[in-house]
Amino acid sequence: MNIKLYELREDEKLALAEVMARLGAGAASSEIEVDAVAHELTLESAGDLRGFDAVVISGRSAMTAEVLDRLAELGVKYLATRTVGVDHIDVACAHELGLRVCNTGYPPEGVAEFAVMLMLIVLRRYKSTLWRQQVNDYSLGGLEGRELGRLTVGIVGTGRIGQQVARILGGFGSKVLGYDPYPSDAARAAGIEYVPLEELYRRSDVVTLHVPLTEKNRGMIDAEAINQMRDGVVLVNVSRGELIDVAAVTSAIEFEKIGALAMDVFADEGGIYHESRVNDIIRNRDMAYLRQFPNVVLTPHMAFYTDTNVNSMVEQGVQGVIAMAEGPGSWASEV
C-alpha cells in the first residue's frame, strides 16, 4: 500500500519514524510505503498522487468536492485525517465517490484539560495579571476571581471530550449540567446532569462547547442563545470557531452580557493559527478586535497539542488507512 502523508510538522517526524519502524514500512520486503511532505493537499499538489492508494492529511487540507474528485480520478481509495473534527472534508461527497474516510480518536484528556485551564485563566483574570507584570504592576485591584468549584458549568455536547471535562470538574466540586441530543449513561456516570438546552443556558455560570461543526451547529451561539444565558456568563469554545456568531458574541462582550470569553479556535483561523505571521498584515478584524479585551483569551488552536496526542494522531492516521483497506468495519473511527 502506498500512502502519502501531508502537512507533516517537525514535531511529528519522530512519531512517524516510530510508526514506520513498527510497520516495517520502507523495508525492501514491506508492502507499505509512506511518503511524507510538509505541504497541504490541494487541487494543485494532488498532481503527484498517481500510484498512491491512500492519503493522510491534517486540518489544513480542505477536502472539497473538487479535490476529492481529483483524488478518486487518480485512484486514491482511502483518506485519513489526523484530527478529530472532519469539517474540512466533504464526507458525503467522498462516500459518493467511493472514498473511505476516517478521523483519529486520540484520547480526550488533553483537550479537556485545556478547556478547564481556559476556565481557570478567565475566572482568575490571569490575562490582566500577566499584562500588569510586564510593567511591574503587582496591584490586586480588579483581579478578584471566582472559584470554579462553586460554579455551575454547562457542557454542550457530552461526547468524549465533554465527558472528560465533567470528570475533571468533579474534582473541583462544580455542579455540572449537560445537553446533548443523544444523552448517554457514560456521561451521566461522568457526573453530568442532563437538562434541556434552555435550562442549561439559564443556570450555567460557565458554558463550554464540545460539539462538532456541522451545518446545523454553525452559529449556534447567536444573539438568541446568548440572551438565554446568565448575565456575566463565561463562554469557552475549544471546538470550532464557526460555532459562534462572532458579531453576536462581540456585541455581548461590549455590552458586558458575556463576562469572559475563552476560545482556542476562531472562524477563518486557517493560514494564521499554527503559523508565524510576525511581519504580516493579518486580515481577520474579528480576531484582532476580540483579542484586545482583558476578559477575552484566544489561544491558537492548540488544545490537542500534547506529546500523547501527537503520537496518537500520526499512529492513527497511518493505521487508519491500512485498517480501512482490510475491509469494512475494521477501523473504529471510520466516518
Ligand code: NAD
Ligand atoms: P464526540 O463526537 O465524542 O462528541 C460530540 C458530541 O456532540 C456528541 O455526543 C454529539 O451528539 C454532540 N452534539 C452534536 N451537536 C450537538 C448540539 N447541537 N448540541 C449538543 N450536543 C451536540 O466528539 P469529541 O471528541 O468530544 O470532540 C468534539 C469536538 O471538539 C470535535 O468535533 C472537534 O471539532 C473539537 N476538537 C477540538 C480540538 C482542539 O485542539 N481545539 C481537538 C479535538 C477536538
